[in-house]
Amino acid sequence: MTIEEWQSYSVYQIYPKSFNDANGDGFGDIEGIREKIPYLKKLGIDMIWITPIQPSPQKDNGYDISEYCAINPQYGTLLEFKQLLNDLHEVGIKLMMDMVLNHTSTEHQWFQAAKQSRSHPYHDYYIWQEGTPAQPPTNWQSKFGGSSWGYNEATAEYYLHLFDTTQADLNWRNPSVRAEIKKILRFWAELGVDGFRLDVINLISKPTLFLNDDEGDGRRFYTDGKQVESYLKELNEEIFSPYGILTVGEMSSTSMAACIEYTKPANNELSMTFNFHHLKVDYRDGDKWQLMPMNISALKALLSDWQRGMQAKGGWNALFWCNHDQPRIVSRYGNDSDEYRELSAKMLALVLHGLQGTPYIYQGEEIGMTNPDWHAIDEFEDVETLNQFELIQQKGQTADEAFAAVSARSRDNGRTPVQWDASQQAGFTTGKPWLKIASNYTKINVAECLSRADSIFYFYQKLIALRKVEATLITGQFRRYDRPEEGVFAYDRIAGDEVIRVVANFTDQPVVFEWATPIHLAETLLTNYEGDATNDQTKLTLRPYESIMWKGTVVV
């Protein structure tokens, strides 16, 4: 396989609202990002992805855009954005913008006009169906709970909203909509933006007939729809390719077959895709709000299948544990106790960076930030969380049970402000933060990590650097070890006669592990324990959360 330069990139995701507040209003801002460029450079990442910073009523924290070619004044100005882009480029960091093109805010002028009358040209920018106030067109459920149809009195119709009632789905079938979308993308590409993260992009193609779903919530009718690929090809041909834009598509409830098509180079669609299957192995019966300990075997199987499957057909994965929609991984698949937080955070990092694909590190992950331990529902802000807190109770659970579910699963777990230092408000703001800071910030913060050579931060730094020098991490074939030892994930990456071997204990107990296939060991690339006591090839005892990455050659 020939390596494209971008395939060795590591991307760092910034949720600007919670990253760094330069003007003391309690909301992070563009200037706040600019202040931290040296920090990003030190980590060694190649690109940052910034979640939406366009004007928005913030019903879904910016994923409800009311104007596409401008900056939300809360974050700064277009001039400041250009300055940020310029300063990033000067130090060799690229910038990826988040593009929310499946839906707009209902405050967007298109929707404001569309809802007035059926004959307005903007009416056909959205998806409408007949219905009476008492009878929505289908039984489809919104991703945030409740019907996915909103009634509009003025036209006596329903509009489709797969997310919040204030996020109306765009009608991509309409060529004028696609022309507008290309205009928006071109605007940002012309400014010199290097990448696009395309929000829920596999939901853009809706059916023409709207049918009740008697098996589920409707997603099978609009997920990976018929036209997604042709729409992506169109955007690729006119925007992504001509401007040399790196793209990652966020894929909701997708399949591997679809992701292969979206990302295989010959198809000219996307560079890579996010899928979420590996982040559902702690959902009971696939329901996010029903808690269950994570199923390690399922996790290993999913990661392995996606590695092998995408590799076999030339697809490319975006690799990630965390983002702004997920609880913190160390509190979830790791162990956030004092004893094991650092070890398990490093183990998870090592496992992820050994895989094939492009790693995405979410702000705070590189210092092992945890879920906050909040005690009351009014500490939460997220629309999905607040909806679900009510819905779970309507389904018969107690308020305590509903609280236990949302506090484990809320997206706000990943949205608390970055803990920069031990000063008041964790150095995030001099004002009142928009979302409560996790109380462990005096102990877990960037300043502390930077002051200690064995911190999680420097572990991430090494992993990022390794991907630049070890080509096998980029190209190597994935080979999994299907061993009965449940808590251990072990795999090789093989290119020619070179092998990079990864082993990781996902448990808080020592585990004895035996290799089926020995290799000639050359060196230990990285480990999360001091010393290299476990360097015995055939049989090794892994300490709690121990993980090791070796380099060697195949034994013939």
Ligand code: GLC
């Ligand atoms: C994506 C975003 C999420 C948002 C949703 C609707 O999943 O990551 O934050 O709520 O799309 O735009």
